[in-house]
Amino acid sequence: TTVPQIRIADGVTIPQLGFGVYQVPPEETRDAVSMALEVGYRHIDTAQMYGNEQGVGDALKDSGLSRDEVFVTSKLNNGFHRRDDALRAAEASVERLGGPMDLFLIHWPLPTIDVDYLETWQAMIEIRDAGLTRAIGVSNFQVPHLERIIAETGVKPAVNQIEVHPYLTNETVRAYNAAQGIATEAWSPIAQGQVLGDPTISAIAERVGRTTAQVTLRWHIQRGDIVFPKSVTRSRVEENFRLFDFELTDDDIQAIAALNKDHRTGPDPDTFAYIP
């Protein structure tokens, strides 16, 4: 039951399974993260937009674990895409989290707003060089967005965190990530619960004696993606951690991938322009 480590940048490895805290209320985050650390998770995915970085930082402090034992990701909020704002916002995250980040991402490309995401990516490089984070990456970047920042800076993101689940396999972006050596992180890996009643996944789950959540998460793991399912219910947090003592066949992997219907649970990255 050891979680595999994936190498994402020079000297930086990330546990392939983590704990996501999107929609965990700020006042519950300290307890939820403490519980996940007790269960054995050593990778937490938060964001400035979630408003709960302080709870993550408090739980890390409470845990008695040293900072290099837990991998912490945060994401730059949409209102901070200008260079100076991005640097200040990164410093504030480090303060709330109680130390440098392991991974810091541009949360959304926002290609239609009046700040060019290239300026934001150049700021991310400065943020890394200043030691505020060990690695930098992006989230919700489409292929043209990736092509542009790589061509203009020569610096590849360590990861691209995108929506991926059986109903949105997102193969075009995954393939580009793979070709560039960019790790894919799959957000909403169980489509916020929408895939859990799927008949194909249920049949496989019955055969291997696991839940549909476990089968879906195992599918991501065997495809090589990084996942961090969210739950605040201890039994589910434990269930989602037990993925390393069973295996799916290649046919299972393909049957689940064939469920794709390009169905997004979240916004379209090409048009999303929300600024909190």
Ligand code: NAD
């Ligand atoms: P998810 O696919 O992890 O699903 C979470 C939902 O499924 C919750 O309602 C939970 O109660 C339920 N659930 C979890 N485990 C279960 C189980 N074993 N059995 C039954 N139900 C279960 O969705 P998510 O929270 O949207 O995504 C996971 C993480 O991805 C987030 O917490 C966040 O860290 C990240 N994320 C990133 C972005 C982005 O734009 N970068 C967007 C959304 C989510």
